[in-house]
Amino acid sequence: MIIIAIILGLLPSFAWLFFFLKEDSDQPEPKTMIAKAFLAGAAITIPAVLFQSLTQNWLKIAGVDQYDFVSFSAMAAIEEILKFLAAYFIVRKSRFFNEPIDAMIYMIAAALGFAMVENMAIMFGAKQISEAVGVIILRFVGATLLHALSSGIVGYYWAKNLIKKRGLILKGLVLATLLHGLFNYSIILFMEAMIYPILFLMIIALFVFWNFEKAKNFVQEPEFEDK
Numbered sequence: 001m002i003i004i005a006i007i008l009g010l011l012p013s014f015a016w017l018f019f020f021l022k023e024d025s026d027q028p029e030p031k032t033m034i035a036k037a038f039l040a041g042a043a044i045t046i047p048a049v050l051f052q053s054l055t056q057n058w059l060k061i062a063g064v065d066q067y068d069f070v071s072f073s074a075m076a077a078i079e080e081i082l083k084f085l086a087a088y089f090i091v092r093k094s095r096f097f098n099e100p101i102d103a104m105i106y107m108i109a110a111a112l113g114f115a116m117v118e119n120m121a122i123m124f125g126a127k128q129i130s131e132a133v134g135v136i137i138l139r140f141v142g143a144t145l146l147h148a149l150s151s152g153i154v155g156y157y158w159a160k161n162l163i164k165k166r167g168l169i170l171k172g173l174v175l176a177t178l179l180h181g182l183f184n185y186s187i188i189l190f191m192e193a194m195i196y197p198i199l200f201l202m203i204i205a206l207f208v209f210w211n212f213e214k215a216k217n218f219v220q221e222p223e224f225e226d227k
Helices: 002-024 031-043 045-061 069-091 101-125 129-141 143-164 168-189 195-218
Strands: none
Touching (some): 002 031, 002 101, 031 069, 031 101, 045 069, 045 101, 069 143, 069 168, 101 129, 101 143, 168 195
16 A cells, blocks of 8 residues: 555656646756756645644634635745745756746746645555545646646746846746635535536646746747846
């Protein structure tokens, strides 16, 4: 059961990572840099859990229920900020971080590392193989993809910020937090009809892939400068 739990825990993140890396097929990033961003995202789960625990306590004292949209948004904000910091400090001075679309790629890699740890933790808590398989399928099309998409949004605004220098990263973090919180809140609202949260993710995915196409053209802008 342990080996199966490990395999199931790893599968969604690696499958989505392989999928999203195809978006940077013209000038692919070195595997070592992708691995560093992925592992940084995995490592950042530890402070994320600590910050979330403290925040939940503060919200409880303030009378905010843990299933309130405010609570979901606060938890999402912690995750989005820490995922960004994980990617930022790994790649910001790297010579391989040399075109705007790289921001999206490294953000998604960090996010999938973060999601991997979540998935592994849940898999080790499963008591039966059938239960583990059912849960990981839902997380494959749900939480794991959510992490990739929300961080992809942050990466897109990071990419725009490299050109326009207008503090757009904060805008990306706010938007990603709202979408992340709304998705988690929608699971509570539509617990018996998961198709609605999944459809919500599909809509977000369309925008993220559109953002990929736009980011690919950012490098053509004369204002873009290497760090």
